[in-house]
Amino acid sequence: MTIVNNPRPAFSSAEARELLRAHFGIEGGLTSLPSERDQNFRIETADGQGFTFKIMNAAEPLSAIEFQTALLRHLEGCDPDLAVPRIVHTIGGQDYALIDGADGRYAVRLVTYLAGHPLAEQTKTPEILHGIGRLLGRLDRALASFGHPGAHRSFDWEIRTAPFSRERLHAVADPEQCRLVENALDIYDSRVTPLLKHLRCGVIHNDANDWNVLVADGRVNGLIDFGDAVHSPIVAELAVACTYAMLDEASPIETAARIVAGYHAEYPLQDTEFSVILHLIMARLTISVTMSAARRLGAAEDPYLFVSEKPAWDLLRKLSAIDHRIATGILRQACGLEATPGARRIREWLSANRRNLAPLMRPHPARQAKHVLNLGSLDEPLAAASAAQDNDGAERAYAELVREHGFTLGLGPWGERRIIYTAPFFESVLAEGKRRNVHLGLDIFAPAGTEMFTPLAATVVATTINPDPQDYGGLILLEHEPEPGLRFWTLWGHLDHASARERRIGERLEAGALVARLGDYAENGGWVPHIHLQLITVPYEDLSIIPGVGEEAFVPVWEDLYPRPYDFAGLTSEAFERNGRTREELIEKRRERLGRNVSMSYRTPLKMVRGEGVWLIDDAGRTYLDCYNNVAHLGHCHPNVVQAIARQAALLNTNTRYLHDTIIDYTDRLAQSLPKELDTFFIVCTGSEANDLALRMARTFTGRNDMLVLDWAYHGHTQALIDISPYKYKRKGGRGRPSFTHELPIPEVYRAPIVGTPEEIGHYYAEEAGRLISGLPSGHAPAAFIAETIPSVAGQVFLPPGYLKSVYASVRAAGGVVIADEVQVGLGRVGDSMWAFEEHGVVPDIVTMGKPIGNGHPLAVVAVRREIAEAFANGMEYFNTFGGNPVSCAAGLAVLETLEQENLLANASEQGAYLLDGIKRLQEKYPAIGDVRGRGLFLGIEIVRDRATKEHAGDPASRISNRAKELGVLMGTDGPHDNVIKLRPPMILKREHADLLIQILDRSMADVLQ
Known part of the structure; x- marks a missing residue:
């Protein structure tokens, strides 16, 4: 590679003025402008026009001079409004002129002068920094269609010459500075060189320094001096601009982010380009500092060459301490992109699969009582003791919290702003004077020795022991790839030392396998025993440099690089954030707003906020296995039912006076599950409505009023149903059995008054029922016998074999109809058959169903023989405003389909x-x-x-x-x-x-x- 660096011209102002007059016919005042290789003058004419007059050493290849001229002409034609100089023709109509000087030939060129002050003399506001990026992006977009032989040159300031900086290292006397340069060049060799062939290349300005960027009225107003323009990786344009803008900045990476964001808005960057920006900035700095050192060694006197030497060393030192993954993430996110490609996909996968992961610990953390600890205020004893490394005080404070709140797991949430990180290594390397205080993992506090298990299959990547106070103690890094291309890592910290030693690099752990045990104070860095669990979306070769705490300014970046590990741990957001009223407030409000006899479950009522499958989730994020609420027949929020409801609700929901297909689709499908005799349907909203309607039908059909029921039965909450529910009318507040209600003994095998087989016991109860039915007083013949096929509130009583068939026969012989209440026990709950009555070999005259058939949506059904339905159609209209509405029917259809699809x-x-x-x-x-x-x-x-x-x-x-x-x-x-x-x-x-x-x-x- 040929490095071209010719001596800078040295014409006097008088000589320059004469050249300007002779070749361009312009006279005016001249002001010298700083430059490294060319000689520049600002020209102000008497009529107020401004120009820049450039004298270039013609010893450089003529193609280079022609290249710059062609470049400016291209920009003028491609983007006329771009704020760059425009070429002024010579008197002879040429773009430049060649002249003879005392020591060689030179080229002179005149361009328009752009108003404004150099950025070096201005405050770098966010608006200005963003404007630099936009201008450069717009420039490079325009240059994408430009090419010229003169652009293909190599000189010291072209980014790909960075490795030649090693040849100038002899001029750097300070050993630490030598190490900084060598480290930056090693990074270039290992991370940039392999990617060069993948980087877009084109003609770039290559020198957007503080003297070449002009500012007017607080806005970027122009870019000058194309003397360093070259064919190079396009992203080097940004690297150069960022390098100069970052000098002397307290948070250099934020400065760079604003420039990159502006550039990306005009000329979008590619993933590979983002990944090398920090490395290229460091490479540019190595060129600058070694060039300055070499020229200083040569006793060069031009202060322009050394103006940024110390700030450059300072910046190189700062950038060497910054994790390139974090820097890249900051730059990407400033452009509206994920901090690392694929971060969103990882979060979404974990969210979708949270319920399928193996438990992190036993019992599962979601099932344990939890309490969120406050480590963000010194007013909290636990935080104060932890910050002071007072182990005894921290232990006492934690024990007091457990006694006060009654939890088994303490939680330290992701993103908490903490005051406990007092060690020197928590100082920020991203911003001077700042500290890292934002927690980037999930802390789960549990006794030392608690075993932790991997929720997903994993490979052990690294292990170590960091014994220093406030450090991690035992530390393990695992890699997970649950599906091809979906790869992330988890960091497990504050472990006992034996756990770290037991794991082997490359070891494969299946989901649910033991990872480690929690360490005690002596092994975990001096903290209350807990695990620091951190999710990581970028690869690390050295786990000791993974930050567990970050700066507040970059929380959105941490969301992508080190996302909340709640889903991985199987925890829901409710464990960390409570919304709405407290339980105590709700109980008080219920007393104010609801009837006093609206009951609640359990001695200490629960506030449920969400349901998922077999689980109910309370306001503190604790999950409960729901073995009680039969209404959620398919489990809570079954996706098939949710989607069916949403689709239909978005299309149509109205009353049944209008025709719609869904009610027919549903009843056709429901009819397939029932005996053929039950061929007519009434769709209502609740089980109570269904049973109430069944009574009306039976009474209308038979012309009678009396009802036969089982003792301790419950059939609903309307007055008509209370009157046939011994469970209600016999208890406190009830008015006793009405004269038209007749009770049959509960046919329970366990407490039968005789000893015998279930069949014999069933026969005994059936005979008792037959005698009661035949002995009813005159005028009290039954309209119907109604019974749950498995009496529930009576104590989950399973009717003995033969009983139901015999009682049905007795009722029918007495002129009554038989009603099977299948609200709780129907729709496959008994397993071997769709309806519980089928196991008894009977066919009721009427079957009632309740909300389980809609998985909790307001849907209930009366299935009835045709002749009973016809008798009920006696001229009185039956209308239920929303019974059988399209949304409820869609829910019911989804339930039937899911029962079959999922077997x-x-x-x-x-x-x-x-x-x-x-x-x-x-x-x-x-x-x-x-x-x-x-x-x-x-x-x-x-x-x-x-x-x-x-x-x-x-x-x-x-x-x-x-x-x-x-x-x-x-x-x-x-x-x-x-x-x-x-x-x-x-x-x-x-x-x-x-x-x-x-x-x-x-x-x-x-x-x-x-």
Whole structure:
């Protein structure tokens, strides 16, 4: 490579004035302008015109002079409004003139003068910096279509000559400065050189220094001096401009970011170009500082050459300490891009797959009671003790918080502004005088020795032990690639030292495998035992340089480079941010606004804010396995149902006086699941509406009023249903059994008054029912018999074989109709059949269904024989404003389709059998379990004082239910004595959920019964 650097011309002002008059016919005042290789003068004519007169050494190749001229002519034609000088012709109409001087030939050229002051004399405002970038971007965009042989030259200031700076290192006397240059050049060789062939190249200005950028009225007004223009990597344009603008700046990377943002807005950069900007700035600095050192060694006297020497060394020192990944991220994000390509995809993948990841710890952190710690204020004892490295004080403060708030896990959130980082290494390298105080990971506080597991398969990348106070202690870096091309890393800090030593580089860990254990004060840097878990989206060769704390100014960058690891840890946002009223406020408001008899579950009510599948999530981000709320038949917020509701709601929702397809699509599909005799449908909104309508139909069809019910039954909240619900009219506030309601004994096998097989017990109860029906007083013949196929509030009672068939026959013989209330037990919940009545070999005259058929959407159905429906059509219109509306029908159709697509009836059978076996094993362990009964995902556990006498024991059942709630599983109690634990988990329950339910039942019973 030939390096071209010819001596600078040295004409006197008088000589220059004569050249100007002779060749351009212009006279005026001359002012010398600084320049390294050419000689420049500012010209002011008597009539106020301004020009720049340039004298160039013609010993340089003529093609170089012609190149600059052609460049300016190209810009004039391509972008006439671009703020750059315009060529003024010689008297002879030429672009420049060649002259003879005392020591050789020279070229002279005249261009228009741009108004303004050099940036070197102005304050670098954000607007000006952005303007520099915009001007350069616009310039390079215009030059993209320009080429010239003279552009292909090499001289000291072309960025690709940076490696030649090593040849000038002998002139650098200071060893530290030598190391800075060598480090920058090593980085160039390793990170830039391999990418040169991938970088866009073109003609660039290559010298947007503070004297070549002009400012007027607070705005960038022009760019001058194209003497260094060259064919080079286009991104070098930015590197040069940023280098000069960053000198003497407290936060040089923010200065560069504003220039890069302006450039990118005009001429978008490519990913590879972003990745080398910092390296090229450092390369430009090595050229500058070694050039100055070499010229100083040669006793050069031109102060222009040394004006930036000290600031350049200072800047090189600052940039050498900056992580290039962070610098690149800052520059990219200033341009509106992700700080690193793919960061958004990683976050979205983790969000979508959070529920499928293995638990980070046991129990799963989402299921544990949590409390967000405050480490951002010295008013908090824990923060103050931690900042002072007072281990005893921190331990006492943490223990006090646990006692006060009753949590098992303390949380230190991502992004918290903390005051506890007092060690010197927390000083910022990005901005002078600033400290790093923004937490870039998730802290989970738990006892020393707590085991931590990887939620995803991983490869061990690095391990180390950092024993210094306020450092990490044991430290492990894992790499994850859950799908091709989706790669990220996790940092695990504050571990015990043995954990760090046990892991091997390259070791493969499957999802759920043990990673490490939490260290104590002596091993974890002197902190209250916890893990610092950090997500990383850029690769690191050295884990010790990964920042765990960052500056406040760059929080959006940290969001991309080190995103919140909440999804990776299986935590929801509610664990960190509470919205709305507190639980206490809600309880008080309910007293003010709601009726006093609107009940709440559990001794300590829960505030639920979200549901996901089998889980309910409270306002503190704790997840509960929901084994109680049967309305969410497919689990909470099943995506199929949510999407169906959203699609239809966005299209049409109106009442059933208008025709719409969805109601027919739904009832056609529903009819396929029912016996052919039940061929007529009424769509309503709730189970109570469905049962109320069924009573009206039965009474209209038979002309009778009396009803047969099972003792302790519940069928709804309308007055007509309260009158046939012993569960309501027998209890406090009830008015007793109406004369038209007749109770049949609950046919429970467990408490049957006779000893025999289930079939014999069923026959016994059926005969009792038959005698009661036949013995009804005159005028009280039944209109109907209504019963839940599995009585629920009566205590999850499973009717004995043969009972229902016999009772149905007796009712029909008495002229009544039979109604199966399948609100709770229908739609596949029993597993082996779609409807619970099918297991008894009967076909009801009317079947009622409730909100589970819409997965909680207001949808209920009455399926009835045609002749009963016809009798009901007696001239009185039936109209339900929104029963059967298109949105509800779409929800119901999605439920039916999902049951089939996901094979959920078989799942209910399989998981129900597994649960039943597990609970029966608990029965062997706990004598208080009198009976275990269930089918599919509808189960009951009866708690007794004495298994031999079957004496009722209601309070322990309630205490078990409340204890299970404290441990993270929701269940309820029912039965006449409230001694039956009832379980109705969603149809999507999986084996791991069943195992959790059994585990929590075991622990709850141990805590209450033993």
